Amino acid sequence: MINEIIILLMVYGGTKLFLDLHQINYIRKSSISEKDMGVLNIDSNYIAKSNSYNIDKLKFSIVNTIISITIVCILLFFHGISFIASSAKAINFWIINSELTTILLFFTLMTLVNIPLNYVKVFFLETKYGFNNSNLKLFITDTILSFFVSLLFIIILFSTFDYVYKSYETSWWYIMWILFIIFNFLILYLYPNFISPLFNKFEKLTDKKIVDNINNLSNRTNFNISDIYVMDGSKRSKHSNAYFTGMFKNKRIVFFDTLIDMLSVSEIESVLAHEIGHYKKKHITISMIANILFSFIIFYSLYKVSFYSPIFNLFSLNSSSSSEFIIMISLLLPIFLFFISPLFSVLSRKHEYEADNFAKEHTSSISMVSALIKLYKDNLTVINSSPFYSAIYNSHPTVFERINNIKS
Secondary structure, rough: OOOHHHHHHHHHHHHHHHHHHHHHHHHHOOOOOOOHHHOOOOOOOHHHHHHHHHHHHHHHHHHHHHHHHHHHHHHHHOOOOHHHHHHHHHOOOOOOOOHHHHHHHHHHHHHHHHHHHHHHHHHHHHOOOOEEEEOHHHHHHHHHHHHHHHHHHHHHHHHHOOOOOOOOOOOOOHHHHHHHHHHHHHHHHHHHHHHHHOOOEEEEEOOOOHHHHHHHHHHHHOOOOEEEEEEOOOOOOOOOOEEEEEEEHOOOEEEHHHHHHOOHHHHHHHHHHHHHHHHHHHHHHHHHHHHHHHHHHHHHHHHHHHHHHHHHHHHHOOOHHHHHHHHHHHHHHHHHHHHHHHHHHHHHHHHHHHHHHHHHOOOHHHHHHHHHHHHHOOOOOOOOHHHHHHHHOOOOOOOHHHHHHHHH
């Protein structure tokens, strides 16, 4: 058993490192023709900056991978989980049981590991390329707030799991699966209404010229888009984006203020049409159904693992401990998910093409292309990506793939 786990970790880590190094090499060796540079309206200085930014991000990813695998190995093979569980019992908070204390210690440990990594990403990587607008005070505030919001959900979710896991020995997995589905629907309501506003300010879009165009688009697409918000994304970063969130009467479209400042009225209309396309083409519903079905398989697999004593013995874990089981799964599950992530990447890229096609039917393809180019340029998105790397990781097609699709 130990040999199989070690081989799995080596394959996982080796694949991630290979992909990042392969992408770095691909970016360094790739060239862009004068014609393509003209299409994107870029020069050699922009290409050098974009390549440098994406290579630095990949180097940061390599460091993350090495740190992650090191932590997994320490916790699994050097009795790290048992040490956390023993420490929890020694602390012996009278207000909470040792199982929950174990989970909270593990979560706190992971947070402490991630804080310096996030700091380096924000204040070194993003600052180096002119994206960072944050400061130390905001970074600390975000970190503390994120910690306590996550802590609240962890306490609720784990306490529920602990009760169900110990009370329903043979049926806990489908009870938790049903609760997982309910929780996901609940998050669709809680995130835009309560969680996201803790970190950002949201205001309804009021620009008359933009609103008039949006109303026309609403009539053409038969889509109620009264809830369009502008988020103060510039408070932390110069990156631009737009996204669709919520469902049913709670659905809303959010623009970063950086995007509103960057795009023309017709380009904003094209971006909005793309987001409407995701809803009209039922992409959110399809993704949710896929996640529900996939989560069923995951929970059933976890149920089977919970009765497989050799894996508990291998890592010196208590098979009756819900906290030790959850920590072990949280360390191993991402490894398995990595190898099936290309399936979700394929689905996501298909949805992006369909949303582009929908937008093309209802807005100007010229505005779509110009908006797309501005977004890719503004975010220094990689221009030429390895097809192999893209198949594994990329949720969006490359800029030229999308432009060619829009123009076809």
